[in-house]
Amino acid sequence: xxxxxxxxxxxxxxxxxxxxxxxxxxxxxxxxxxxxxxxxxxxxxxxxxxxxxxxxxxxxxxxxxxxxxxxxxxxxxxxxxxxxx
Amino acid sequence: xxxxxxxxxxxxxxxxxxxxxxxxxxxxxxxxxxxxxxxxxxxxxxxxxxxxxxxxxxxxxxxxxxxxxxxxxxxxxxxxxxxxxxxxxxxxxxxxxxxxxxxxxxxxxxxxxxxxxxxxxxxxxxxxxxxxxxxxxxxxxxxxxxxxxxxxxxxxxxxxxxxxxxxxxxxxxxxxxxxxxxxxxxxxxxxxxxxxxxxxxxxxxxxxxxxxxxxxxxxxxxxxxxxxxxxxxxxxxxxxxxxxxxxxxxxxxxxxxxxxxxxxxxxxxxxxxxxxxxxxxxxxxxxxxxxxxxxxxx
Numbered sequence: 510x511x512x513x514x515x516x517x518x519x520x521x522x523x524x525x526x527x528x529x530x531x532x533x534x535x536x537x538x539x540x541x542x543x544x545x546x547x548x549x550x551x552x553x554x555x556x557x558x559x560x561x562x563x564x565x566x567x568x569x570x571x572x573x574x575x576x577x578x579x580x581x582x583x584x585x586x587x588x589x590x591x592x593x594x
Numbered sequence: 595x596x597x598x599x600x601x602x603x604x605x606x607x608x609x610x611x612x613x614x615x616x617x618x619x620x621x622x623x624x625x626x627x628x629x630x631x632x633x634x635x636x637x638x639x640x641x642x643x644x645x646x647x648x649x650x651x652x653x654x655x656x657x658x659x660x661x662x663x664x665x666x667x668x669x670x671x672x673x674x675x676x677x678x679x680x681x682x683x684x685x686x687x688x689x690x691x692x693x694x695x696x697x698x699x700x701x702x703x704x705x706x707x708x709x710x711x712x713x714x715x716x717x718x719x720x721x722x723x724x725x726x727x728x729x730x731x732x733x734x735x736x737x738x739x740x741x742x743x744x745x746x747x748x749x750x751x752x753x754x755x756x757x758x759x760x761x762x763x764x765x766x767x768x769x770x771x772x773x774x775x776x777x778x779x780x781x782x783x784x785x786x787x788x789x790x791x792x793x794x795x796x797x798x799x800x801x802x803x804x805x806x807x808x809x810x811x812x813x814x815x816x817x818x819x820x821x822x823x824x825x826x827x828x829x830x831x832x833x834x835x836x837x838x839x840x841x842x843x844x845x846x847x848x849x850x851x852x853x854x855x856x857x858x859x860x861x862x863x864x865x866x867x868x869x870x871x872x873x874x875x876x877x878x879x880x881x882x883x884x885x886x887x888x889x890x891x892x
């Protein structure tokens with residue numbers, strides 16, 4: 510079971526590696542990754558697959574609400590916070 | 595840019611075909627004269643006045659857009675069901691002869707084409723596309739505010755007078771700049787348009803929407819728009835979207851290499867479907883022009 514900081518670090522590394530548009534030191538946990546198109550619409554599908562692996566639980570795309578992928582904080586809150594389980 | 599809101603049939607809808615100043619073509623087109631043409635002009639003049647408040651420069655564009663340019667937006671994969679192409683016959687003598695000696699037009703009104711020239715253009719599907727092509731490759735020293743009105747073409751499965759047309763008039767006010775400049779522009783115009791609706795008592799709700807993608811469940815762009823809404827429609831009480839406010843992020847800046855402050859430019863637009871505004875006026879205020887709001891005061 511990963512800790513919160515490990516999960517956040519994994520998310521950060523994945524975003525930097527996948528995007529190619531931003532350096533790790535420029536990416537904060539509240540950097541808007543969709544609005545700034547750091548993650549493109551094509552990469553969004555990969556992000557969902559990665560989150561399913563990382564959280565070890567399936568994501569129902571139909572149930573996703575606007576804003577759930579806004580930034581690392583929002584992603585952590587929506588997919589990893591203990592309250593979700 | 596959107597025409598995606600469904601029309602409601604639950605309320606009585608005013609049918610403009612009863613008006614002498616209105617003509618409807620089953621091909622999804624309208625003809626206006628008299629008071630309706632005057633209303634069309636007054637509505638558009640009001641939009642132009644709104645555009646002048648940000649010193650937007652007005653442009654007039656041709657009807658065709660280069661298919662090569664449109665392809666940079668992945669338009670043909672995203673919206674193949676909407677696109678309309680200008681087609682012309684291959685000018686070779688034997689081809690033209692085959693056409694004239696065949697049955698150019700059958701009893702159903704269908705043209706029987708022979709070989710066509712290569713299609714390299716598209717009839718304008720959205721007014722603001724012209725601007726991103728125009729500013730392609732430029733580095734903007736300051737935000738650009740621009741406006742145009744275009745006849746836009748979108749093939750649909752069915753058409754309704756003034757509500758859903760194959761071609762219609764779209765006025766857009768556009769900002770290309772950095773993220774903050776574009777957001778401020780969109781915020782300012784959202785407030786302005788909302789204040790206008792309130793003053794004339796036109797019942798309009800703001801509703802998040804997505805562009806009408808082909809096969810949306812398979813299109814990641816649709817998913818992205820759903821999860822991070824960038825389009826807000828002005829939805830008249832019948833369910834008809836009469837305009838929209840759109841935040842494109844840096845999508846067009848990236849596709850057309852437009853730079854602002856050494857980064858891909860952001861853009862946003864406020865779009866108005868003029869025939870749909872006429873529809874809303876007729877439904878809300880009736881066909882008597884004396885009952886219409888005086889748009890000169892806005």
